[in-house]
Amino acid sequence: MSAVIPALSDFVDLQHVTSEQFWGLLRLARELKEERNRLGQNAPILAGKSLALLFQKPSLRTRVSFEMGMVQLGGYAFYLSPQEVGLGQRESIADVARVLSGYCDGIMARVFDHNHIVQLAQWATVPVINGLSDFSHPCQALADIFTIWERLGKLEGLTLAFVGDGSNNVAASLIMAAGKVGMNVRIISPKGYAPDPKVVAESNADVMVTEDLDGVAGVDVLYTDVWTSMGQESEREERLRVFPPYQVNRDLVARTGNNDVLVMHCLPAHRGEEITDAVADGPNSVLFPQAHNRLHAQKALLAHLLGNIPLK
Ligand code: CP
Ligand code: NVA
Numbered sequence: 001m002s003a004v005i006p007a008l009s010d011f012v013d014l015q016h017v018t019s020e021q022f023w024g025l026l027r028l029a030r031e032l033k034e035e036r037n038r039l040g041q042n043a044p045i046l047a048g049k050s051l052a053l054l055f056q057k058p059s060l061r062t063r064v065s066f067e068m069g070m071v072q073l074g075g076y077a078f079y080l081s082p083q084e085v086g087l088g089q090r091e092s093i094a095d096v097a098r099v100l101s102g103y104c105d106g107i108m109a110r111v112f113d114h115n116h117i118v119q120l121a122q123w124a125t126v127p128v129i130n131g132l133s134d135f136s137h138p139c140q141a142l143a144d145i146f147t148i149w150e151r152l153g154k155l156e157g158l159t160l161a162f163v164g165d166g167s168n169n170v171a172a173s174l175i176m177a178a179g180k181v182g183m184n185v186r187i188i189s190p191k192g193y194a195p196d197p198k199v200v201a202e203s204n205a206d207v208m209v210t211e212d213l214d215g216v217a218g219v220d221v222l223y224t225d226v227w228t229s230m231g232q233e234s235e236r237e238e239r240l241r242v243f244p245p246y247q248v249n250r251d252l253v254a255r256t257g258n259n260d261v262l263v264m265h266c267l268p269a270h271r272g273e274e275i276t277d278a279v280a281d282g283p284n285s286v287l288f289p290q291a292h293n294r295l296h297a298q299k300a301l302l303a304h305l306l307g308n309i310p311l312k
Contacts, residue, residue, distance in 0.1 A: 005311040010121045011129045011301055014138045014176035015202055022142070022180035024311025028300035029146050029293075036072065042299070044074025045307040051077040052100050053131075054109040056087060056116075057230045061267060062131045062139065065294040066108050069302055072295075075105075088116060097123035106306045112231050127305035129298075132169060134231060140266050141173035143297035145181055147290045148221055151262055156182035160221040161256075163188045163246050164274050165239075166195045166209065170225045170266050179204030188215045190242045213246070216256045222284075223264040224248045224274045240273070249276045253284060262286050 005024045008017065017025075036042050051070050053063060063079060070077035087096055087109075097120045100107050106127045111117050114135035121128040130138055149155050160178060162171050166189035175195060178185045184206040187195055191211055200207045208215065216222060227243040228236045253261060263275075263284040271277050280287055303309040 008305060010127050011138060011305065012117055012121050013130065013136055014141065014173060019180040021311055025142060025300045025304065026146050026149060027312060028303060028309065029297045032299045032303060033296040042072050045303055045309060046070060046073040046075030049075040049306045050104040051075065051106045051108055052104045053077055053079045054085060054087065054107060056082045056111050059110060061291055061294050062110060065298055069295055069299040073299060073302060093119040094123040101125040129301060135169055136173045137169045138173045139294065139298055140170055141177035143293045144174065144264060144290060145177050146297045147286060147293045148262065151286060152220065158220040159184040159186065160223055161186040161188055161216045161219040162223045163216065163248055164224045164243065165189060165193050165227055167193045168225060168229050171195055172199045174223065175199050175203045175205060175207055186210065186215045186219065188213060190246060213252065213255065216252060218258065219256050219261060220258065221262045221264060222248060222253065222256055225266050226270050227274050247274060247276065248279055250278050253279055264290050267291050
């Protein structure tokens with residue numbers, strides 16, 4: 001008999017998720033996706049449960065995939081705009097967390113300051129899920145790894161190159177996630193945009209950090225994200241000057257030497273900046289299946305955190 005995998009109480013950062021828990025979530029995502037594909041629906045395991053969706057920044061994928069994920073599992077989700085809640089301004093984070101905990105069964109939040117999600121989790125008595133902070137985007141990384149697993153049939157030993165702003169939230173979570181599943185990472189960024197060395201040190205992945213685009217040679221996955229993340233708009237002009245050599249275009253895809261390389265992007269994309277149309281819509285792109293997998297990966301999180309479905 002295999003040992004029981006300890007349950008998660010929140011999903012704030014991958015630093016606090018073990019490799020076996022991460023694998024458990026991937027397997028549950030696969031199971032829920034297969035169930036829906038086979039039967040056209042999932043069992044209503046979250047009937048009567050509700051999730052607050054607290055946003056301090058814009059969103060398409062995160063908002064809709066969490067909302068639909070709850071609906072598909074028989075539960076209910078409601079959106080709270082920055083104007084309504086004024087997290088930490090109209091009301092303290094501790095008070096928001098304690099009030100929401102009495103109304104609903106989980107809180108998903110997208111914040112600027114990562115410390116705000118940490119505080120929410122400290123004060124809430126229901127599970128808290130990080131829907132992106134300035135530091136990390138663990139739901140994205142879970143869905144991304146799920147997509148790679150689905151497409152390539154394995155994870156151990158694969159190499160992912162992240163080209164662009166290696167200091168951003170998506171890169172940080174990919175570095176952490178790769179370490180859970182035995183993948184190698186190459187972060188290829190202009191000078192000044194390398195990942196936080198603490199993130200690299202905390203990951204179990206073999207991480208190479210370089211400014212050299214030759215680092216894409218032989219990789220299995222070529223990943224990029226916007227050059228200017230939400231909240232960094234004042235740096236946009238400077239970033240537009242620095243990042244163009246790091247565009248994911250046909251030439252860079254060819255430099256991987258891998259005809260089957262998976263091209264990924266968390267979206268939204270600034271087409272013509274970090275990725276060209278030819279690549280985003282080309283034969284190697286999995287951008288839309290990747291976006292769609294946010295739904296399935298997060299349903300696993302919801303089933304586990306709100307529905308007490310065990311990880312196996
Ligand atoms: N990838 C992602 O999180 O997209 P949104 O910002 O639209 O939620
Ligand atoms: N790095 C991007 C990701 C958006 C999903 C941002 O933070 O804006």
